[in-house]
Amino acid sequence: MRAVDVIIKKRGGEPLTDAEISFFIEGFNRGEIPDYQAAAFAMAVFFKGMEPAETVSLTQAIVRSGHQLDLRDIAPVVADKHSTGGVGDKTTMVVAPLVAATGLPVGKMSGRGLGYFGGTVDKLETIPGFRAALSEEEFRQALAKVGLVVAGQSQDLAPADGKLYALRDVTGTVESLPLIASSIMSKKIAAGTNCIVLDVKYGKGAFMKNLEDATALAHAMVEIGHGVGRKVRAVLSSMEQPLGLAVGNSLEVKEAVETLQGRGPGDLVELALILGSQLLEMSGRSLNLTDARRKLEETLKSGAAFEKFKAFIAQQGGDISYLDDLSRFPLAAHREEFRSNRAGYIKSMDAETIGIAAYTLGAGRKVKTDAIDPAVGLILRKKVGDKVEVGDSLLEIHAQSQSQADSIKESLWQAYTFSDTPVQAPPLVDTII
Ligand code: URA
Numbered sequence: 001m002r003a004v005d006v007i008i009k010k011r012g013g014e015p016l017t018d019a020e021i022s023f024f025i026e027g028f029n030r031g032e033i034p035d036y037q038a039a040a041f042a043m044a045v046f047f048k049g050m051e052p053a054e055t056v057s058l059t060q061a062i063v064r065s066g067h068q069l070d071l072r073d074i075a076p077v078v079a080d081k082h083s084t085g086g087v088g089d090k091t092t093m094v095v096a097p098l099v100a101a102t103g104l105p106v107g108k109m110s111g112r113g114l115g116y117f118g119g120t121v122d123k124l125e126t127i128p129g130f131r132a133a134l135s136e137e138e139f140r141q142a143l144a145k146v147g148l149v150v151a152g153q154s155q156d157l158a159p160a161d162g163k164l165y166a167l168r169d170v171t172g173t174v175e176s177l178p179l180i181a182s183s184i185m186s187k188k189i190a191a192g193t194n195c196i197v198l199d200v201k202y203g204k205g206a207f208m209k210n211l212e213d214a215t216a217l218a219h220a221m222v223e224i225g226h227g228v229g230r231k232v233r234a235v236l237s238s239m240e241q242p243l244g245l246a247v248g249n250s251l252e253v254k255e256a257v258e259t260l261q262g263r264g265p266g267d268l269v270e271l272a273l274i275l276g277s278q279l280l281e282m283s284g285r286s287l288n289l290t291d292a293r294r295k296l297e298e299t300l301k302s303g304a305a306f307e308k309f310k311a312f313i314a315q316q317g318g319d320i321s322y323l324d325d326l327s328r329f330p331l332a333a334h335r336e337e338f339r340s341n342r343a344g345y346i347k348s349m350d351a352e353t354i355g356i357a358a359y360t361l362g363a364g365r366k367v368k369t370d371a372i373d374p375a376v377g378l379i380l381r382k383k384v385g386d387k388v389e390v391g392d393s394l395l396e397i398h399a400q401s402q403s404q405a406d407s408i409k410e411s412l413w414q415a416y417t418f419s420d421t422p423v424q425a426p427p428l429v430d431t432i433i
Contacts, residue, residue: 003033003041010044018057025061029160035167042164042173050178055220056227058178062186063228065160069136069192074144075105079279080193082108082184084217085119087205087355088242088380092120092150093256094264094272097309099279100148101299107143108150109157109191118249118363118372121152126250126329126374130318148312157190177213181220189228196225197278198234199271202430205351206239211430218433231282235275236430241349241384244268248363248377248398250329257323260306267383267428273297274429332361332375332398336405340388344418349384353415357408361399376400385425388418 006020016024024041027033050058071078081095092108100106110132112119121132132152134142142149155162161183168174188196198221201207202214218234225232244265246255259268277292286292299305310320322328358364362373379396382388394416399405 003027003037007037007040007044010041010048013048015051015054016057018053018060021054021057022061022064025058025065025160029065029163038164039167039171039173042168042171042176042179045179046173046176049176052220052223052227055178055182056224059182059186059189059224060228062158062160062164062182063190066158066190067136067154067156068190069139069157071107071140071143071192074140077195077283078105078107078143078193079195079197079283080106080108080188080191081197081199081275081279082188083199084184084201084207084214086201086203086239086243087351087358088244088247088252089199089201089239090120090123090244090246090252090256091199091268091271091275093123093253093309094259094268094305095275095279096148096150097260097312098272098296098299098305099276100146100312101304101308102280102285102295103147104195104280104283104285105143105147106149107139107191107193109153109187110150111153112365112368118252120150122372123249123252123256124150124313124318126253127313127318127322130313131316134316142312142315146308146311146315148308149316150312153187154191158186161186177216177220181217181224185221185224188225189230194230195279195283196230196232197275197282198222198232199275200234200236201239202236203238203240203351204353205242205355211236215431215433222433233278233282234433235271235278236433237271237274238426238428238430239351240426242351242354242380243271245380245383246377247354247358247380248361248375249372250374251377251379251398254326254329257306257309257326260300260309261303262301269300270428274432278432330375332373332377332400334397334399334401334405336397336399336402337381337393338395338397338409338412340390340392340394342418343389344387344420345423346382346384346386346388346394347417347419347423349380350415353411354378354380357412357415360408360411361397361404373400376404383425385423387422
């Protein structure tokens, strides 16, 4: 078999066999198939797509490129939750301890954020001492001891994905459905969890800008999961406006803690309950979604979810005194309310523009090696559907200087549209697949 023939076959729109895909990914991973051929392969897939069976083969080949965790000796069912990323998305920090506190172990590997989405690991690392770089043994120990672990993505798992993604990133081939689906699912599958809920976001502030593309991605990922014998469901959730109120790394940790203490914003609590219920039902821990939701609501109310979060942070070296006293997190030097210059109802709030504003303050990174500023960001005071008067605060800017705050104001104005008549907030969740 020759790599060029596999590329030509895909370029012609023909489905590849499992053997051809394995040959290509194995050769690429060993360095025998050069980057330029792998980039051409990615471009052929970009234009011609893949059938579901091919996408499953590609995912499995990527999984086989590295080490695979087997967690079955720790627990027969280990849950995982993945989000395709969104502005203000701190859901993992709420769902994971909430589900784990009901007795269903949660083991998660999480990427760092690039661009205006902060990753969960970046957020958790604003807690002094918290360590996400765990060895496989540490990952397993934390899972066995606490029933909850969140680690950075291990380089040993699915290494072909990292290599291929680096090429896609610079060859205009990131936005390919089978490539995205296999990339995400290969990492989930290699991490050894067998009950996975995917939060697939759609809208202005999401990777997938419209519901149609997000739905297709969700179907592709669920099909891959089923194809390799994992329980997987996808929840399509809106990212037309940021989730919750806080956007920015330590600001989001504080909001997650408040949510675990029963003081969270309605949309964040609701999404956490929806995602968590799916996991409890899929795992067989609850008979149905109503039961699951009731159990999660009780767990949140009892304080058990917050206790689980503290145990998990402590296990990974974090200073939990910050969680008991949120005022210990350093605040940005300059804080200022951003006030409305008109009255009416908020009609829309562009999550992408809000995300970019927080990123401009230093909450995100352009390249992997950039440092993030944990303290900066935005706290929304109003959301879509809320009534505002002239002079009401729309949000609070947390910046390191007046000039930094001033630099985002023009774009913040562009983020809002208003209506003179009442407006319905957009639905939080569209469908569950
Ligand atoms: N996230 C991933 O992990 N892979 C992709 O291809 C896109 C988003």
